[in-house]
Amino acid sequence: MSQIELQKKIEDHSARLAVIGLGYVGLPVAALFAQRGFNVTGVDVKAERVDRINQGISPIEGDEPGLSELIAGVVKSCKLHATTDYDELKDVDVVLVDVETPVNHAHIPEYEALRAALKSLSAVLKEGALVVIESTIMPGTMQNVVLPILEKNTERKVGQGFYLGNCPERVMPGKLLKNLNSMSRVVGGDSPDTAAAMRALYGNIVAADLDTADWITAELVKTVENTYRDVQIAFANETAMICEALGADVWRVRELVRKSPGREMLLPGAGVGGHCIPKDPWLLASSVKGLDVRVRLIPAARDINSFMPSHMLDLLKGRIKDLNGKRILLLGYAYLEDSDDTRDAPSQYFIKALEAEGGQAVVHDPYVAEFAGDLYEKAKDCDAAVLITAHSQYKSLDFAKLKAALKTPVLVDGRNLWDKMEVSKAGLDLVRLGDFSM
Ligand SMILES: NC(=O)c1ccc[n+]([C@@H]2O[C@H](COP(=O)([O-])OP(=O)(O)OC[C@H]3O[C@@H](n4cnc5c(N)ncnc54)[C@H](O)[C@@H]3O)[C@@H](O)[C@H]2O)c1
Known part of the structure; x- marks a missing residue:
């Protein structure tokens, strides 16, 4: 799939989306894109969480205005479906990654979840798909960790076999949907064309500035x-x-x-x-x-x-x-x-x-x-x-x-x-x- 085809699919909502990591960040993102008419597959390693989501129940318990209703609605309309199985991502055009990124006792990120997610994704990633890291990462991670894992494991090159972006999240619990809708975002792409495709994508859920930048600036x-x-x-x-x-x-x-x-x-x-x-x-x-x-x-x-x-x-x-x-x-x-x-x-x-x-x-x-x-x-x-x-x-x-x-x-x-x-x-x-x- 060429970048022009990808952008067209995003614009006419025929692009299939996946969100990896259905936590505080990934779940509302997946639900919002589903509400905007995209078919979204959510992936998580926690089977119990996946089951709850597929029953239309939000696993997030705090006071989160609008989230429970949103999840119930998009699951009922079959726009959002959750799974533990990465094989279901074979036909997906855009993959957003929202796994946790903790630091260890020496304050260094080891990226256990991120590495595992990218490896599992590489095995099924469609030719020409766009991968966007939304997780918060150490500056330099796109270049030194994400890119090498994807290129090695897919045996493809960025900009040819797949496209790669960084679009950090700005949500916070208690205001998940409000922040997603109203806060500006930085869209860092591997090229200006990738950034343009990302802007087209995020324009569906963000009613604020989408500022383009390179990866290091976004990080x-x-x-x-x-x-x-x-x-x-x-x-x-x-x-x-x-x-x-x-x-x-x-x-x-x-x-x-x-x-x-x-x-x-x-x-x-x-x-x-x-x-x-x-x-x-x-x-x-x-x-x-x-x-x-x-x-x-x-x-x-x-x-x-x-x-x-x-x-x-x-x-x-x-x-x-x-x-x-x-x-x-x-x-x-x-x-x-x-x-x-x-x-x-x-x-x-x-x-x-x-x-x-x-x-x-x-x-x-x-x-x-x-x-x-x-x-x-x-x-x-x-x-x-x-x-x-x-x-x-x-x-x-x-x-x-x-x-x-x-x-x-x-x-x-x-x-x-x-x-x-x-x-x-x-x-x-x-x-x-x-x-x-x-
Ligand atoms: N929580 C916030 O308010 C917030 C705000 C902005 C950015 N962020 C960033 O977003 C990222 C996610 O944060 P969060 O709060 O949603 O974390 P979270 O722990 O709530 O969610 C992460 C989810 O990813 C799943 N996961 C882990 N490894 C996986 C794998 N290999 N495949 C599929 N799923 C996997 C986990 O089971 C979990 O459900 C972090 O980098 C965080 O720093 C968080």
Whole structure:
């Protein structure tokens, strides 16, 4: 298939699509293209996930506006079908790859899932198909990892036997469909023609700019934007700890700083998590390993943000010195408000630090099945409560009921969720991250 034929098929919607990796990113992407009239095959290695999707049920549990209805609709209309079998990709014209891309303990990506997906794909890839990597990758990965695997295993050359692009995703849990529709994307192709085909494709689901670029630029944009966020959050967190030491209130300081033009200070908090912010800065930093660059700011920011769960424990210890044998109610296990995504969540690091002091966490999270249940029942026999994740339902807690259940009336707020006066009126001692003001 020539590039002209491919583009024509994309434009008239006769192109068959596949999405490899039906997680937080791949599933909504697959469903949206299906809704736009393409026949989409989704592939995942998790059979249970595939079965659920084929029943029209979204496996994503958090508050994800529109996603359940969308999946039910496109499965019913047979536009989206999921499978574990790569053989079903033999006739596919466009393949989007959305598998996870974690880093190891040395902060280096090993690409176990990406390599496996590309090898399985190579065995069935149609002549002239377009492969687009949407996963977040270390700058240089398209050239040094993806291209060699595909060329070696298909025994074809890029630009002749297949086309190759990088179009990083900008979604986030809780806003998956909204971000997919409304956020601009960078489309990096192996040639201007490939980029043009990608623009034609993504124009079906993205109502925003589609900026063409080469691979390295596309890879850099994605990892830089998330690193920028991590660094900015680290600054807010460090400022919060400075404010505590000086007996001030970071939330008021931030409010006033933001009155100065261009000083958009981000929110401090109990820690960052998920499959992006804690790992993407390492993808960027690792890209220059062995080259003549001293990367100092990125690891420093990672260090500050990774420290925040321990800092939350320090705030608790400011009220309860000896945590040995104490039971602490943890509000929120997922890393993000109103989401079920628990990957790399700060709560997990808080629990480890608490257990190292001999304490025990009693976890509540309405979005994580294992930890759902009645919050006030869980609070009984707990010594204090700590908020890690600002789920909406925590905003309107019954503070009097919580106080009655807790052995000590201590509530630590890692997200500035509550009004100090309201909480203290109920007789609870509120310890707010970043605020040691009187
Ligand atoms: N989660 C986010 O908010 C977000 C946002 C932007 C970009 N990203 C990036 O998108 C990529 C995917 O993230 P995610 O959150 O969707 O991950 P995820 O873990 O939710 O989904 C990945 C899916 O890929 C499947 N998979 C793994 N190996 C496979 C293989 N060989 N063949 C088929 N399926 C396979 C997994 O079973 C899983 O269901 C990552 O690179 C991430 O950094 C994520």
